[in-house]
Amino acid sequence: MAEFRINRRRFLTAAGIGAAMLPLSGCDAFDGLLSGDSSVREVLAKANDVTYRVQRALFGPNALAPEYSESEIRQPMRPNGSTDPQTPDYLKLKQDDFNDYRLEVGGLVEKNLSLSLAELRNMPSRTQITRHDCVEGWSCIAKWTGVQLSRVLDEAKVKPEARYVLFHCYDSMDDSGSGTQLYYETLDLVAARNPQTILAYGLNDKTLPVSNGAPLRVRVEQQLGYKMAKYIRSIELVSGFSNVEGGKGGYWEDTVGYDWYAGV
Ligand SMILES: Nc1nc2c(c(=O)[nH]1)N[C@H]1C(S)=C(S)[C@@H](COP(=O)(O)O)O[C@H]1N2
Ligand SMILES: [Mo]
Numbered sequence: 001m002a003e004f005r006i007n008r009r010r011f012l013t014a015a016g017i018g019a020a021m022l023p024l025s026g027c028d029a030f031d032g033l034l035s036g037d038s039s040v041r042e043v044l045a046k047a048n049d050v051t052y053r054v055q056r057a058l059f060g061p062n063a064l065a066p067e068y069s070e071s072e073i074r075q076p077m078r079p080n081g082s083t084d085p086q087t088p089d090y091l092k093l094k095q096d097d098f099n100d101y102r103l104e105v106g107g108l109v110e111k112n113l114s115l116s117l118a119e120l121r122n123m124p125s126r127t128q129i130t131r132h133d134c135v136e137g138w139s140c141i142a143k144w145t146g147v148q149l150s151r152v153l154d155e156a157k158v159k160p161e162a163r164y165v166l167f168h169c170y171d172s173m174d175d176s177g178s179g180t181q182l183y184y185e186t187l188d189l190v191a192a193r194n195p196q197t198i199l200a201y202g203l204n205d206k207t208l209p210v211s212n213g214a215p216l217r218v219r220v221e222q223q224l225g226y227k228m229a230k231y232i233r234s235i236e237l238v239s240g241f242s243n244v245e246g247g248k249g250g251y252w253e254d255t256v257g258y259d260w261y262a263g264v
Helices: 002-012 014-020 031-035 038-059 088-095 117-122 149-156 251-256
Strands: 102-107 113-116 126-133 139-148 164-172 182-188 198-203 217-219 232-238
Touching: 088 164, 102 149, 113 117, 113 149, 117 139, 117 198, 126 198, 139 149, 149 198, 149 232, 182 251
Parallel strands: 102 232
Antiparallel strands: 102 113, 126 139, 139 198, 164 182, 164 232, 198 217
C-alpha cells in the first residue's frame, strides 16, 4: 500500500513536478513560474485537468487520505497564510470568544441555515489525524475534530443544480490585513461530500486557535493546504464559479494561478 501511494503521488501530482524543483521559500514559490509565461500556465492547467479526471476515475469519490497515529504528531500545526485576521467583523467576533458566531449556509439549497458553534458541536463529530501539505513544500501531521461537511449539506438540502461549495472567509488578503479582498475557495460536491471533509473546530484536542482558522475551517485531506479555507464566514452552494472574482475558483487560483484541483 505504501508503494502504491508513492506511485500515485509521483504520477498524478501535476503541480508536484514543478514544486519539487523550487526552493521552499513560502507560499509565493510559484509566483515567478506562473505570472509571466502563459504557456507554462497552460501546460499546468491541462495537466491539472488530467490529474483531476484520472484521480477521480481511479480512486472514486470516497477515496480517503492516509490517517496517522497519535505518536506521529511530532510538531504543533504550523500556521500559514492569514494567522491573525484584522477585519472589523472578525475582531468583533473574536472579542466575544466567538459566542456570536454563526455559520451561514445558502445559495442553491432548499433551506438556508444559520448554525451556532454549539449547534455544530452537537452534530456527530469526526476526528482524524492527517497530514497537511502546503504548496510551499512543507507538511504537518495534526489531529482535527469537526463535523462532516456532508452532514451540514444534507441539512440544508442541496438543490440538484448546485455543483460547487463556495467558502467566504473573514480574513483580508490585502497587505494591511483589514482591507476588502477576502479569502475565498471552492470545492466540488465530490470533495465536499468526502467522509474526511470536515468543518473543523478542534485541533490536537483543543479548541481551534485563531492562527489555524478559528472558529471554523474546512479540512480537505485529499488536497493541498490552500483549498482548506480558514475563518469561514459562510458557505454558498453555486452551479459554477466563473463569475466569482477572477473566475478560477479561489483566491490563490485567481491571483497566482495555483491549480483549482490540488490533489496530493
Ligand atoms: N481564510 C484563509 N484560509 C486559508 C489561508 C488563508 O490565508 N486564509 N491559507 C491557506 C494555506 S496556503 C494553507 S497552507 C493553510 C494553512 O493552514 P494552517 O494555518 O492551519 O497551517 O490554510 C489555507 N487556508
Ligand atoms: Mo499553503
